Amino acid sequence: MQKNKNRQGLALGAIFALVVSTFAGIAPAQASTANAIMAPTGAGATTQNTMLHGEAFDMRLLWGAGIAGANNSASKSGTATGILSFKYSLNTTSATPIVFSSSQDIAMADAVDIAGSAGASISSSVAKEGFTAIVSSSQYISIGLPSLTSISPALALTVTPYVEQDGTPGPSGGDLMGDPYVINFVPWSGLGSSVTLGALIESNVGVTASVVVKAGNVRWAQLNGQFGVAFTSTNDVTTVTSGTISATPVSNATPGDTSRTGAEMVTANYSFSAVVLTAALSASPQASISAKLFYFASAPAFNANQATDARALGVSTLGVTAKTIQGLSLSPVVGVNMDGSGNVRYNSAFTLNAFPRNASVTTSVAVASDFSVDDVQTGITFDADSGVVLNGVSYTSASAFASATFSLPAGQKTVAVETFGQEVGGTETITFKLSAQNLSSVLTITLVSAVQTVIYVPAAVAGLAGVAKTFAVTAEDQFGVKSPRSDQRIAASVVLGGSTSATVSAPVVNGAASVTVMPTPATRTGSAKVTFTLQTFDQATQAWKSGGTSDTADWNIYSYVAGSDSITSRTVSISSSISYGVALSWSPTAVAVVVANSFSDVVASAPGLMIQNVDSLTATASDVLTIAANGKTANFKFTSRLAGTYTVTFTNGTATTTSTVVVGAAAHDSGATLTFDKASIAAGTTTTVTGTLKDVNGNPVATGGTASVAVAWAGKGLPFGNTTTMQTNAAGELTFYVLVLSGEMGDAAIAATYKPAGLAVSTKNVSVVHAVAVGKAAASAAADQKITIGTYKGYVAVFTKGYAGQKLSVQVASKWHVRNPIVDLKAGYSLLTINTGAGYVANVIVYIDGVEVERMTITTK
Numbered sequence: 001m002q003k004n005k006n007r008q009g010l011a012l013g014a015i016f017a018l019v020v021s022t023f024a025g026i027a028p029a030q031a032s033t034a035n036a037i038m039a040p041t042g043a044g045a046t047t048q049n050t051m052l053h054g055e056a057f058d059m060r061l062l063w064g065a066g067i068a069g070a071n072n073s074a075s076k077s078g079t080a081t082g083i084l085s086f087k088y089s090l091n092t093t094s095a096t097p098i099v100f101s102s103s104q105d106i107a108m109a110d111a112v113d114i115a116g117s118a119g120a121s122i123s124s125s126v127a128k129e130g131f132t133a134i135v136s137s138s139q140y141i142s143i144g145l146p147s148l149t150s151i152s153p154a155l156a157l158t159v160t161p162y163v164e165q166d167g168t169p170g171p172s173g174g175d176l177m178g179d180p181y182v183i184n185f186v187p188w189s190g191l192g193s194s195v196t197l198g199a200l201i202e203s204n205v206g207v208t209a210s211v212v213v214k215a216g217n218v219r220w221a222q223l224n225g226q227f228g229v230a231f232t233s234t235n236d237v238t239t240v241t242s243g244t245i246s247a248t249p250v251s252n253a254t255p256g257d258t259s260r261t262g263a264e265m266v267t268a269n270y271s272f273s274a275v276v277l278t279a280a281l282s283a284s285p286q287a288s289i290s291a292k293l294f295y296f297a298s299a300p301a302f303n304a305n306q307a308t309d310a311r312a313l314g315v316s317t318l319g320v321t322a323k324t325i326q327g328l329s330l331s332p333v334v335g336v337n338m339d340g341s342g343n344v345r346y347n348s349a350f351t352l353n354a355f356p357r358n359a360s361v362t363t364s365v366a367v368a369s370d371f372s373v374d375d376v377q378t379g380i381t382f383d384a385d386s387g388v389v390l391n392g393v394s395y396t397s398a399s400a401f402a403s404a405t406f407s408l409p410a411g412q413k414t415v416a417v418e419t420f421g422q423e424v425g426g427t428e429t430i431t432f433k434l435s436a437q438n439l440s441s442v443l444t445i446t447l448v449s450a451v452q453t454v455i456y457v458p459a460a461v462a463g464l465a466g467v468a469k470t471f472a473v474t475a476e477d478q479f480g481v482k483s484p485r486s487d488q489r490i491a492a493s494v495v496l497g498g499s500t501s502a503t504v505s506a507p508v509v510n511g512a513a514s515v516t517v518m519p520t521p522a523t524r525t526g527s528a529k530v531t532f533t534l535q536t537f538d539q540a541t542q543a544w545k546s547g548g549t550s551d552t553a554d555w556n557i558y559s560y561v562a563g564s565d566s567i568t569s570r571t572v573s574i575s576s577s578i579s580y581g582v583a584l585s586w587s588p589t590a591v592a593v594v595v596a597n598s599f600s601d602v603v604a605s606a607p608g609l610m611i612q613n614v615d616s617l618t619a620t621a622s623d624v625l626t627i628a629a630n631g632k633t634a635n636f637k638f639t640s641r642l643a644g645t646y647t648v649t650f651t652n653g654t655a656t657t658t659s660t661v662v663v664g665a666a667a668h669d670s671g672a673t674l675t676f677d678k679a680s681i682a683a684g685t686t687t688t689v690t691g692t693l694k695d696v697n698g699n700p701v702a703t704g705g706t707a708s709v710a711v712a713w714a715g716k717g718l719p720f721g722n723t724t725t726m727q728t729n730a731a732g733e734l735t736f737y738v739l740v741l742s743g744e745m746g747d748a749a750i751a752a753t754y755k756p757a758g759l760a761v762s763t764k765n766v767s768v769v770h771a772v773a774v775g776k777a778a779a780s781a782a783a784d785q786k787i788t789i790g791t792y793k794g795y796v797a798v799f800t801k802g803y804a805g806q807k808l809s810v811q812v813a814s815k816w817h818v819r820n821p822i823v824d825l826k827a828g829y830s831l832l833t834i835n836t837g838a839g840y841v842a843n844v845i846v847y848i849d850g851v852e853v854e855r856m857t858i859t860t861k
Contacts, residue, residue, distance in 0.1 A: 053188065211314070454533065460556065599630075
C-alpha cells in the first residue's frame with residue numbers, strides 16, 4: 001500500500017500544459033492510445049480510478065505504439081525522432097483549485113525542463129488550477145489535491161496525455177492526443193462503509209464492532225492510511241468516568257497488504273473487527289455504546305474528539321440489553337445409560353438437559369444458546385471406527401470434536417450424545433459447556449463400565465423366631481437395568497449372635513430372585529444381618545463366582561406369647577390431599593402406631609386410601625399394608641384420589657385401633673369437566689338448570705379465589721341468574737333459571753367456560769357447549785328409554801320404559817290423561833289405557849315432564 005517515494009523521472013523531459021475550460025473551443029486531434037498513454041500505477045484494474053481526499057493518485061506516462069522510433073519500455077532510454085515534447089493536460093470544471101504538492105521540477109525528454117512550485121495555482125474567472133513538479137527523470141507523476149478535506153465535495157479530474165507537434169502552446173489540432181483518464185477524488189464517506197455492533201448484553205466485558213468497507217473502484221493499492229474504530233459509551237461502567245471509551249484502532253490488515261491484491265478489491269469488501277474491553281456492562285435504561293469507523297491518512301491516534309467526530313465513515317449505536325435468564329441448566333437425563341452424577345455406560349447413547357432457565361433450575365426460558373465441547377480427556381479414542389456423535393453429527397477426529405459448537409434454538413431443551421468404539425477401561429471424560437447472555441454452565445460426563453448390583457428393599461424387616469423368611473431381591477446395574485442373563489443366582493446367608501447360617505441361593509430370572517433363609521439356630525432371637533450376593537456361573541471352571549455389589553438387610557427376630565401384642569398409642573387424625581396422575585401427594589404428617597412388642601407386624605386397613613411405609617418409601621399398597629414396626633413404632637402415610645374422611649384400622653396381633661385420615665376437597669383451580677343436567681325444557685315452565693364442575697378424579701370443585709365460571713345462554717327461552725363470574729358450591733354446583741313461554745319451541749345452547757386463573761384466555765380454561773331442546777324432546781333419548789303407542793279391544797294403549805318417577809301426559813281427542821308419577825309394572829314398563837271404542841281415528845300426543853316425545857294418528861281396533 002505504501003507509494004513508491006523514489007520515483008524516477010521521464011527521460012523525455014515532458015512539459016506541463018494546463019488546460020482549463022477556455023480550451024473547450026479548441027478542436028484537438030482525435031485521441032488514441034497509439035500516441036500517448038497514461039495509466040494508474042500499482043495493482044488493480046484501470047477502472048479503479050477513485051482516490052480519497054487528502055491522498056495523491058499516481059500515474060505512469062508511456063509512448064504510444066504509433067510514434068515512430070519510440071521506446072515504450074518502462075526505462076524510457078530511447079528517443080523519438082521529430083517529436084517536440086511529451087506533455088499532458090489537467091482539466092476540471094470544479095471551483096476547487098488543483099494544488100500541486102511538490103516543488104521539484106518535472107523533467108521531460110527532448111524538451112526544456114519546466115519547474116513548478118508547491119501550492120502554485122492559476123487564477124481564472126472560471127476555475128483555479130495548479131500543478132506540481134515531481135521527481136525529475138521519472139516517467140511517473142503524482143497528482144494530489146491537498147487543499148481538499150475529508151468531507152469536501154467529490155471532484156472529477158480529467159488527465160489527457162499528448163505529444164506536442166505544432167508548436168502551439170497547449171493541446172491543439174496539430175498535436176498527437178492520447179486517451180483521457182478520469183480520476184475521481186471523493187470524500188471518505190464515499191466508501192459506503194458500515195459498522196455493526198455485536199449484541200450488548202448485561203455483564204458483557206467485551207464489545208465487538210464488525211466493519212465492512214465497500215470496495216467499489218477505489219485504487220486500494222495506492223492508499224497510505226488505515227482504518228480504525230472509536231467507541232463512546234453512556235454505560236455506567238466504573239472504569240470510565242468521562243463517558244468515552246478509547247481504543248487502539250484495529251488495523252490487522254491494511255488494504256494493500258499481500259493478503260488482498262488490488263484486483264481482488266474490485267469485487268471484494270475490506271472487513272475487520274475492533275474490540276474494546278471494559279468493566280462489566282450494566283443494563284440501566286440509559287446505557288448504550290456507539291462505534292464509529294474512521295480512515296486515517298497517517299498513523300492514527302485515537303482520542304475522545306475522534307470518537308465524536310462527525311466525519312465518521314459509519315456509525316452503529318446499541319443499547320445494553322438486560323439478561324432475560326438467571327442461569328443455564330446442563331444436566332444428565334437419567335436413563336438406562338446414564339445416572340444422575342454424569343456416569344455414562346461405555347459406547348451408548350444418552351441425553352443431556354440443556355436450556356437457559358429462570359430462578360428455578362428446572363424451568364426453561366425460550367432463549368437461544370450455544371453448546372460446545374469445553375474439554376476432552378485424552379482417554380477418548382478418535383479414529384475411523386471410534387468417536388462421538390454429538391447432536392446428530394459424528395466426530396472421528398479429536399480436533400474437530402474439540403472445536404465442535406452449535407447453536408441451540410429457543411425451545412430446544414435436550415442434546416443427544418453417543419460414544420462408539422471406545423475401549424472399556426481407563427479414564428475417559430468429556431466436559432460440555434452451555435452458554436447464553438454472558439452466562440455458562442459446564443457438565444463433565446465419565447465413561448464407566450456397568451457393574452451389577454444386588455438390591456433388596458426395605459433395609460429392615462421383622463419376623464417370628466423359628467420361621468424362615470423369603471426375601472425378594474433384584475439384580476441390576478448402576479443404571480437400573482435388570483440383568484438379562486440366565487446364568488446368575490442370588491446367594492444369601494444370615495448372621496445372628498455370631499452364628500452364620502448355611503448359604504442358600506435362588507436363580508435370577510428376568511433380573512429377580514426370591515431367596516428363603518433361616519438363622520442358626522432357628523429359634524434364636526435378636527438383630528440379624530442378611531447378606532445377598534450375586535453369583536455368575538463360570539463356564540471355564542464350572543463353578544459359581546461372586547461379583548458385583550452385595551446388599552444387606554437387618555432382620556429383627558422376635559418371639560412372644562400369642563395374644564401378648566398390644567398397641568399403646570397412635571396418631572388420632574391427619575390431613576392429606578388429593579393425588580393426581582402418578583405423582584402421589586402423601587400426607588405431610590405420618591400416623592405413628594406404637595406397639596408393645598418390638599418389631600412386631602402392624603397391619604393397616606384403609607379402604608379407599610393408598611398407604612405408604614414411611615420407613616421404606618418403596619413399600620406402598622392400595623388399601624392394606626403390613627409392615628414390621630421399626631423398633632416399637634410403625635409409621636404410615638396416606639393419600640387418595642377422592643376427597644373425604646376415612647377411617648384406618650390398625651391391627652397388631654389381637655389388638656386393634658383406628659385413626660382418621662381427612663383428604664381435603666379439590667382445589668378451586670383443579671376443575672377438569674363441566675356438565676349441565678337439562679337436555680330439554682318444557683314449554684310454559686320456569687326450569688332450574690344445574691351445572692356441575694369436577695376434577696379429573698370426579699371430585700366436586702368449589703370455585704373461589706381466582707376461579708369462576710362464565711355461563712351464557714343462546715336460543716329459545718329467557719335465562720336469568722347466569723353471569724360471567726358464577727361460583728360453584730362445595731358440591732361443585734351452580735344454578736340458573738330459564739323461562740319458556742307457552743307454545744315456545746326450538747333449540748337453545750349453554751356456552752360455559754371454567755376459568756381456573758380468572759383469565760379470559762388460558763390453556764387451562766375448560767369450555768363446553770351444551771345443547772337444550774326447548775318445548776320438545778331432547779334430540780336423543782337414553783338407550784333404555786322407549787315410548788310405544790298401540791291399540792287393542794277399543795283401547796288406545798301407551799307403553800313407557802325407563803321413565804319411572806316422571807310425569808306422563810297423553811292427549812287424545814283434546815282430552816288429557818295423566819299419570820304422575822309413572823310406576824313401572826313389570827320389566828321396567830308402564831301402561832296407560834284410554835277407552836275410545838273400536839274404529840275410532842285418534843290423534844295421540846305423548847308428553848314426558850311436559851315435553852312432547854311422541855305423536856301418532858291411529859285407528860282403534
